[in-house]
Amino acid sequence: xxxxxxxxxxxxxxxxxxxxxxxxxxxxxxxxxxxxxxxxxxxxxxxxxxxxxxxxxxxxxxxxxxxxxxxxxxxxxxxxxxxxxxxxxxxxxxxxxxxxxxxxxxxxxxxxxxxxxxxxxxxxxxxxxxxxxxxxxxxxxxxxxxxxxxxxxxxxxxxxxxxxxxxxxxxxxxxxxxxxxxxxxxxxxxxxxxxxxxxxxxxxxxxxxxxxxxxxxxx
Amino acid sequence: xxxxxxxxxxxxxxxxxxxxxxxxxxxxxxxxxxxxxxxxxxxxxxxxxxxxxxxxxxxxxxxxxxxxxxxxxxxxxxxxxxxxxxxxxxxxxxxxxxxxxxxxxxxxxxxxxxxxx
Numbered sequence: 001x002x003x004x005x006x007x008x009x010x011x012x013x014x015x016x017x018x019x020x021x022x023x024x025x026x027x028x029x030x031x032x033x034x035x036x037x038x039x040x041x042x043x044x045x046x047x048x049x050x051x052x053x054x055x056x057x058x059x060x061x062x063x064x065x066x067x068x069x070x071x072x073x074x075x076x077x078x079x080x081x082x083x084x085x086x087x088x089x090x091x092x093x094x095x096x097x098x099x100x101x102x103x104x105x106x107x108x109x110x111x112x113x114x115x116x117x118x119x120x121x122x123x124x125x126x127x128x129x130x131x132x133x134x135x136x137x138x139x140x141x142x143x144x145x146x147x148x149x150x151x152x153x154x155x156x157x158x159x160x161x162x163x164x165x166x167x168x169x170x171x172x173x174x175x176x177x178x179x180x181x182x183x184x185x186x187x188x189x190x191x192x193x194x195x196x197x198x199x200x201x202x203x204x205x206x207x208x209x210x211x212x213x214x215x216x217x218x219x
Numbered sequence: 220x221x222x223x224x225x226x227x228x229x230x231x232x233x234x235x236x237x238x239x240x241x242x243x244x245x246x247x248x249x250x251x252x253x254x255x256x257x258x259x260x261x262x263x264x265x266x267x268x269x270x271x272x273x274x275x276x277x278x279x280x281x282x283x284x285x286x287x288x289x290x291x292x293x294x295x296x297x298x299x300x301x302x303x304x305x306x307x308x309x310x311x312x313x314x315x316x317x318x319x320x321x322x323x324x325x326x327x328x329x330x331x332x333x334x335x336x
Contacts, residue, residue, distance in 0.1 A: 020289075024282045043281045047288035054292055061293050068286035074276065075283045077227040079248035080234070081273035083255035087266065099327040106323035107316050142309070144288045150313045151281070157317055165325045172321035176313050183281035193277070199320075201249050 010059065016067030023049045038152045043180060047148070075179070082182070082197035089194045096167055096195070103168070104202055107175050143178065150177020151184040166192040174199030223272035226265070230255040 009015040026049065027042030034040055054064055065072070086093060154173040163169055166189045173181035174196030182200050186193030234251030237243065243250070259266055 020285055046285045050289045051292045072286040076231045076248045078276045080227045080230045080251040080255050081276045083252045084273040087259040099324045102327040103320040103324035107320040141291045141294050149309050163321050168321045168324035171324050172317045175320045176316035
């Protein structure tokens with residue numbers, strides 16, 4: 001009986017779509033229940049649980065993605081949606097143009113200085129263009145790993161540095177950890193989220209222009 | 220919700236088309252974001268159409284990364300041997316980017332404020 005139900009469920013997108021939402025809800029509940037510790041990041045929990053379930057049931061990722069792609073697809077419209085907080089806070093954004101530019105250049109300088117380890121943290125630009133419509137690749141996997149890492153360490157690290165400027169905090173999170181950093185920033189503060197969204201867009205822009213140029217130089 | 224989604228998807232679609240048409244290296248959704256921003260500047264009233272839906276989408280932004288995150292499973296075998304090294308590299312480089320950009324941002328913002336005062 002159970003085997004028959006499993007045969008049915010494993011062939012429809014319904015199961016893994018539901019599992020994705022349920023795992024995230026469970027992650028969010030654990031995060032809230034145990035004092036919002038950074039390591040209990042809902043995405044980290046959801047991903048860990050789902051990987052364990054896929055491994056235990058011997059389900060290929062492709063089967064999982066057939067269901068989960070509906071969630072995945074929303075990344076595109078969500079990126080477009082970042083225009084709204086940007087619009088609402090445009091006065092603050094205009095006032096912070098110079099600090100943003102400096103931070104972007106600073107982070108770029110640091111990137112070039114540490115090219116080898118950093119080459120794994122490929123930018124949102126590639127992430128988005130590769131992910132939409134297709135299965136995420138190894139590059140995307142590293143982007144995600146970087147994003148989860150950034151979302152986990154951003155708050156404790158920025159507290160350690162005693163930075164209270166929410167614009168700076170958000171911008172840094174969005175720059176280092178793209179959408180996941182942005183998501184985390186929106187949880188903290190609307191202004192932080194807005195600046196994270198700009199950092200994400202700027203980084204995508206800068207990297208897509210800079211990486212080909214660098215690659216040409218290094219050849 | 221449907222008018223808002225139509226607007227978001229139209230901007231994304233236009234972004235994708237522009238990027239392909241002109242061979243731009245910028246991702247379509249990012250172009251779509253600038254299109255929507257321009258649209259809102261030109262017609263501030265249209266913000267009411269998208270506000271609620273975009274707020275909901277952005278509240279659950281991190282959920283949208285879960286399917287791609289589960290994709291890490293496909294590379295588990297390849298990565299296992301160097302898991303520790305890769306983890307350390309990712310943590311250090313991410314921490315460095317966060318620290319450098321946040322400190323530079325805050326320092327420049329502070330210097331600007333001092334000068335305007």
